[in-house]
Amino acid sequence: MSLVVIGSVAYDGVQTPYGSVDRMLGGSCTYIALSASYFTPVNIVGVVGDDFAQADVDLLTSRHIGVEGLERVPGKTFFWKGVYSDDMNDRTTLVTDLNVFADFDPKLPPSYKDAPYLFLGNIQPTLQKGVRDQMKQTRLTGGDTMNLWIDIARPALLETLKGWDFLLINDGEARMLSGETNLKKAAAVIMDMGPQILVIKRGEYGAVLFTPDYHFIAPGYLLQQVFDPTGAGDCFAGGFMGYLASQGVSAADAGKH
Template sequence: MSIVAVGAVAYDTIETPHGTVTGALGGSLSYFALGARFFGPVSIVAAVGEDFREEDRRLFLERGIDTRALVLRPGKTFHWHGRYHEDMNIRDSLVTQLGVFGDFMPELLPDQRRADFVFLANISPQLQEHVLSQVLSPRIVAADTIKFWIENDLPGFVRLMPRIHILTVNDEEARLLTGEHNLVKAGRAILKMGAQIALVKRGEYGVLQFSPDSMFAVPAWPLEEVLDPTGAGDAFAAGVMGWLARSGRMNESILRTAVIYGSVLGSFVVEKFSIQPLLTLTWEDIERRYRAFIELTDSHYSRWMSQ
């Protein structure tokens, strides 16, 4: 089943201790779409400016991503410039220029309004609500957010929560949103706000999944070198929603598998700069690492206990 995804397509300048890239295709929607397309059809909704390169539109099309609702508007494409510290869990946003995305109000196409699976990337709660108001009867809605929106439109975000099934946030955002420092308490508090599932991303420490009756912890895939963490959270969401859409439904087992696929996809993204890993990645690569991930985390408890 297809996913309709709404978010930002941007041009990024990224500085890390390992190097710099300038004017690279990025934005939350780019990472999400290029990751989720491995699992099934993806239809994107975004605005870009007159400086948007035709080869970048072709990049999406050549990978089967539906760009009918990628709207070209007068002005500049969203631009972000970030610098990561030696500890790449810490970054500074040096430049954020919204460009044509600043006053963009997404309008879904008729077939997109009938979508079963919807992903709302880290855009404003107002835009997220605007999109949801157009979708007729979605099976699963997942949303992401960032610190900026929690600090600047908390009422709007709280209003959105009962309308979504899955919320993905990092540990800092979970604490800020709930006022709870302990992440277990924070995850439970998110559920009380209305979301059915909370996925708390903890970078190199993995992910915590909170459901009404259970909790699931997934470690991060161990990497010797991380070059660029940009987009890892968006790729994680792509793996989660991709597997759910491929499965056509959600239960605890399917959700846990989806979280592992999300962790696997996110692990590829950080190995190179920008979206580059997602351009050369294959389904065989994903499956190989997924199987290795399962092997890595399987304690063979029953086998050891029988000896």
């Protein structure tokens, strides 16, 4: 069943111990959608500048991702650049140029508003809520956030979370949002904020799914070599949401899947 994804569509510059690239396709919306497209039809909402390559649009449409909601405006596309530590568990941001993303005011095409599944990628909480409010009725709404919004936009984030069925964040963000160091206690606090399904990502150690009734631990899949972890969390979110949409599940049954 169809899934709407909103988030950033960007270009990234990335340096890791194994090499570097400049102006590669990036953004939360991009990789959530690409991952989810292996399971279910996807439509995206985002904004790019007039420097956004047609080849990158073609990549999205080659995965049958709907781009009616991808707005192109004069200016440059959001650009991020960062460098990873030797173990690639930490990264330092070198450049964040919001460009056209700074004035992003997402508007859903009419054809998107009846979609039963919605994933709100990591953008300002007020924009996430604005998109959620444009949907007529969803069977399942999930989203992502980050330490920046927990720090500078906490009231707006808490208001936004009230309308979500599930939240995906990492362990550091869970502790920051809840004020608890113990992840089980942190999960209970966060579920009281609204989402009744919480997935806490733990990097190489896997992830933990929490509901009010149980929790489930999934180990990480070990690789011999990791070249670039950028977008790994977004791909995880896309696969998670894409599979749930493909099964047609409701919020009440999502945790069991």
